[in-house]
Structure formats: C-alpha cells, structure tokens
Amino acid sequence: MIPYGRQSINNKDIEAVLAVLQSDFLTQGPAVEQFEQAVASYVGAKYAVAVGNATQALHIACLAAGLTDADVLWTTPNTFVASANCARYVGAQVDFVDICQKTYNLSVSELKKKLSRAEVLPKVVIPVHFAGQACAMQELAELAKQYNFKVIEDASHAIGGEYLTGKVGNCQFSDMTVFSFHPVKIITTAEGGMVTTNSKELYEKLKLYRSHGITRDAELLLDKEVGPWYYEQQLLGFNYRMTDMQAALGFSQLQRVDAFVAKRRELVARYNELLQELPLNRPYQTPEANSAWHLYVICLQLEKLSKTKKQIFEELRAAGINVNLHYIPVHTQPYYQALGFKWGDFPKSESYYQAAITLPLYYDLSYEQQNEVIEVLKKILR
Ligand SMILES: *Cc1c(COP(=O)(O)O)cnc(C)c1O
Numbered sequence: 552m553i554p555y556g557r558q559s560i561n562n563k564d565i566e567a568v569l570a571v572l573q574s575d576f577l578t579q580g581p582a583v584e585q586f587e588q589a590v591a592s593y594v595g596a597k598y599a600v601a602v603g604n605a606t607q608a609l610h611i612a613c614l615a616a617g618l619t620d621a622d623v624l625w626t627t628p629n630t631f632v633a634s635a636n637c638a639r640y641v642g643a644q645v646d647f648v649d650i651c652q653k654t655y656n657l658s659v660s661e662l663k664k665k666l667s668r669a670e671v672l673p674k675v676v677i678p679v680h681f682a683g684q685a686c687a688m689q690e691l692a693e694l695a696k697q698y699n700f701k702v703i704e705d706a707s708h709a710i711g712g713e714y715l716t717g718k719v720g721n722c723q724f725s726d727m728t729v730f731s732f733h734p735v736k737i738i739t740t741a742e743g744g745m746v747t748t749n750s751k752e753l754y755e756k757l758k759l760y761r762s763h764g765i766t767r768d769a770e771l772l773l774d775k776e777v778g779p780w781y782y783e784q785q786l787l788g789f790n791y792r793m794t795d796m797q798a799a800l801g802f803s804q805l806q807r808v809d810a811f812v813a814k815r816r817e818l819v820a821r822y823n824e825l826l827q828e829l830p831l832n833r834p835y836q837t838p839e840a841n842s843a844w845h846l847y848v849i850c851l852q853l854e855k856l857s858k859t860k861k862q863i864f865e866e867l868r869a870a871g872i873n874v875n876l877h878y879i880p881v882h883t884q885p886y887y888q889a890l891g892f893k894w895g896d897f898p899k900s901e902s903y904y905q906a907a908i909t910l911p912l913y914y915d916l917s918y919e920q921q922n923e924v925i926e927v928l929k930k931i932l933r
Contacts, residue, residue, distance in 0.1 A: 553924060555875040556735035556845075559811070559914040567803040571795045582795035586802045587745070593805060594710070594720030596728070596747035598754035601798060602761055605707045605731030607791040608744035609637035611760035612727045613675060615746075615753045616701040618643050622674035625665075626705075627657035628880035628900040630679040634705045635881050638675070645890070646673070647882050649897040653835045655848070655907075656686045658899070659694070666698050673698075679705040682877070683737070683815075683843035684836065685714035688724035707731035710738060711812035712843035719843070720747045727753060732797075735913075737811055737843050738804035740797035764788030811914045815844035818912055818921060822847055825925050829932055830855040832906075846877055850906040856932065863931055864908060870927045875909040 571582055583601050591599040602608050618624060620642025626634045628647045638645045648665055651658040657678045666672065676695065678686040688704070695702050702725040706712070710730050712719040720728045727750075730736075732743030746757050759766060764786040769775060772783055793801075823833050830852040836842060851860055858866075867874045880900040882892035894901065911924055 552871045552873050553911045553916070553920050554873045554913070555909050555911050556913045557915070558734040558739045559807075560739075561807075563806075564800055564803045567799040568796050571799045574795070576795050578792060578794045580795040582798040582802065583793055586793075586798035586805070589802055589805050590710075590720070590730070590745055591747060593808070594718045594728070594747055596720055596722050597749045598751070599745050599747045600754065600757040600761060601793040601801075602744045602746070602791040603793055604733070604742045605705075605729050605744035606633040606637070607761075607789070608729040608731075608746045609633055609677070609703070609705065610640050611757050611789075611791060612703045612729055612746050613637045613641050613643070614760050615756040616675050616703060616726060618675050623671050624675045624677065625662070625673040625700075626677040626881075627679050627681075628882045628897045629655055629657075629681060629878050629903060630705065630881060631707070631878060632881055632884060632886075634677050634679050635887070637677075643674070645887070647892075647897055647900075648676075649899045650681075650903060652899055652903070654681070654684060654686075654837060655903055656681050656684065659687045659690045662691065663694060666694060673700045675701045675703060677703045677705050679707070680709035680712065680719060682834065682846040682848055683708045683712050684834075685709060685712055685719050685840040685842075687837075687839065688714055689839075692724035701726045704728040707733075707736060708845035709843045710736070711808045713841040715839055722747055722749050726750065727757075732801055732804075735845075737815075737845055738801065738808050740793065740801040740804070743793055743797050743801055759786055760788045761791045762788060763790060812843050814914050815912060816842075818916060819844050819847055821918070821921060822910065822912075822925070825922075826928070829929065831932075844912060847910045847912040848877060848907050849910060850903065851908065851932075853906055858931070860905060860908070866931045867908070867927065870931075872911065872924050872927055874911070876904075876907060877909050878904070880904055 587599040623644045624638035709719040727748045730745045732740040767782045832850040
C-alpha cells in the first residue's frame with residue numbers, strides 16, 4: 552500500500568528524542584523554547600508559541616485575537632474542520648467564503664464581495680494555504696485594514712513555502728500564523744502545532760492561554776513583591792503545552808525542512824510532466840507563491856470520463872494506492888448543516904469536491920512508487 556502522506560524519521564531524529572528522555576525535563580524544559588526560536592527564525596517572525604497540535608494553536612489564536620461569542624469568523628469551506636471549529640470553541644459564529652477555482656484557496660474577490668454586502672463584519676478571517684500554496688495575502692491584508700478584521704493564517708500545509716519575497720509564517724500580511732506538525736504534514740512532532748506572530752502583546756496572550764492563564768514573569772505580575780513561589784492566574788487558559796520530546800523531534804526535523812520541500816517539488820514536477828496527457832487538471836501555481844506541496848491534488852475532467860469519481864477512487868484504493876480527498880466542504884458536515892448551512896451554499900467548493908483526488912506525495916516516496924501510482928491511474932482512466 553502506498554499512503555497519500557507519511558513522515559520521514561532518521562537516526563538524528565531518534566537520537567534527539569532519546570536525549571530528552573535521558574535528560575532532566577520531559578516537559579517545560581529547554582527543548583520547547585529552542586524549537587520555538589528555530590521556527591521563528593526560519594520563517595522570519597519575531598515570536599513563536601509551541602502547542603500540542605494545530606487545533607489548539609487555532610483555538611488560542613482566536614482567543615488572543617479577542618474573538619468572543621458576540622463575533623463572527625470567516626474561513627474557507629475547502630479546509631479541515633479545525634479551521635472553522637476554533638470559532639465554535641469560543642462561541643463565535645462561523646461563515647464561509649467560497650474558493651478560487653484555480654488555486655482552491657479562499658477567493659479574495661469573493662471575500663471582497665461578501666464584505667461589501669455583509670450586515671455583520673467578521674472579527675477574524677482565517678485563510679488556509681491549501682496544499683501548501685499561500686493565499687493572496689497582500690490583497691487580503693488590504694481588506695483587513697479597510698474592514699478592520701484580524702487575520703490568522705492556517706499554514707498547517709505550508710511550512711517551507713514562500714509568498715512574494717518571504718517565508719510563510721513571517722506574518723507580514725497577518726496577525727498570526729498557525730502550523731501543524733502532524734505526521735502527514737511537511738515536518739512532524741507526532742502531534743504538534745505552533746503560532747507565530749510579530750506582536751509582543753499577542754505573544755504574551757498566546758503563552759498565557761497555552762498554560763492555564765498562569766504567568767511567573769516578573770514584568771507581567773500584578774503583585775510583584777510576594778515571593779519566589781508566587782505565580783498568578785490572570786485569565787482562563789488551558790494545558791496546551793508541547794512536550795520536550797516533541798519539541799526535540801521538531802527541532803531535528805526542521806533541519807531538513809528545505810530538503811523535504813525540495814524533494815516534494817521534484818516529485819510534483821514529475822507528476823505534472825507524466826500526467827499531462829490525462830483527462831485531469833493538474834494543480835495551478837500562482838507566481839506570487841512557491842508552494843511547500845503538502846498535497847498533490849488532481850481534478851478529474853469527469854465530462855471526458857465514463858467512470859464516476861467514486862469508481863475511480865475505489866479502483867485506486869483497491870490497487871493499493873491509498874489516495875485521499877481534501878476536502879469535503881466543511882459547511883456540508885452534519886454539524887454545520889445543523890447550524891443552517893446546506894449543499895449549494897458554496898458551489899465552487901462543492902464542484903471542486905466532486906472532482907478532486909489527492910495522490911501520494913511525501914519525502915520518502917520513490918520514483919518507482921510514483922511511477923506505479925501513475926501507471927495505475929493511467930490504466931483506470933483509459
Ligand atoms: C492538519 C490540519 C489542521 C489540524 O492540525 P492538527 O495538528 O492535527 O490539530 C488544521 N487545519 C488544516 C488546514 C490542517 O490541514
């Protein structure tokens with residue numbers, strides 16, 4: 552079976568985790584700060600806060616942005632449910648902005664239209680860098696200024712990617728950026744997530760929300776002269792901490808992020824070349840972005856095919872190619888339908904969903920395995 556994605560772990564990764572296991576701190580030790588500083592410096596942001604996964608990162612980013620149950624958050628339907636659920640965690644309403652048919656990212660022209668007609672403006676917008684390709688952040692940032700909303704980039708797919716002259720995560724056009732380190736993503740800590748920001752104020756809030764709302768930082772304490780045992784809980788936070796084992800793995804993985812992305816780009820170039828005669832759309836790339844290529848998604852030209860997408864998907868799985876689908880439009884999930892959304896609300900995300908298939912793409916995918924994927928696909932589509 553060839554999976555659609557998987558981690559690549561080497562001996563250095565294993566040694567890094569073992570070293571933590573034999574050290575004084577399994578959690579709240581030095582490895583977390585080391586990983587945070589390394590990610591901040593790699594992406595070009597001032598601050599980074601590590602947490603247990605990207606879902607937690609999105610949750611505390613919403614809290615730090617001041618999102619409450621009186622507010623609305625907008626995101627794309629073409630994402631993992633976590634990008635919308637984070638609003639629900641704080642009691643906020645969710646609404647969606649349909650996708651661009653070329654990039655499959657949140658469409659900034661749709662966003663502009665929706666903002667100009669909105670009765671209630673969003674407090675936060677979460678663009679998702681689908682498959683690793685950055686959204687049109689510059690245009691989005693202009694709208695953020697005009698309509699006064701905060702921007703949290705969901706870059707779960709995109710560490711190592713670039714937008715204009717900078718790395719994704721530098722927050723040049725946003726307030727915060729969230730990364731995921733789940734094993735199928737570009738680098739992994741097993742479970743893990745990170746928020747980057749250039750705002751000291753947001754950084755301090757994120758740290759409070761991560762750890763029970765508690766601080767020991769002398770600068771932040773309201774009562775400064777109590778004693779060396781003293782700490783203060785200043786708001787209601789959580790235990791969303793990353794362990795030192797995870798952080799050490801992440802730090803070690805980060806040393807290979809450019810190699811990971813370079814190999815993905817090579818495999819993508821091969822797919823693009825070898826699939827060009829088939830009745831399918833290969834992924835479009837905007838000149839502004841340089842994708843990290845978390846996913847390679849094809850869209851079947853179903854009008855040219857005698858099989859349904861379901862048949863094709865099942866035949867690929869039966870042949871040992873574990874293709875996947877990113878994403879079922881979030882607004883069509885039963886939970887969101889119960890909130891009032893329905894099929895037909897975001898037609899571009901829905902027609903994309905009818906045609907899309909995610910092919911295997913990961914660092915250790917060999918050319919032979921990739922050729923097998925291509926041959927099987929050719930046979931099924933012929
Ligand atoms: C993977 C993913 C998440 C959630 O990440 P976890 O680390 O598993 O919580 C959120 N958003 C997107 C777009 C993702 O792909």
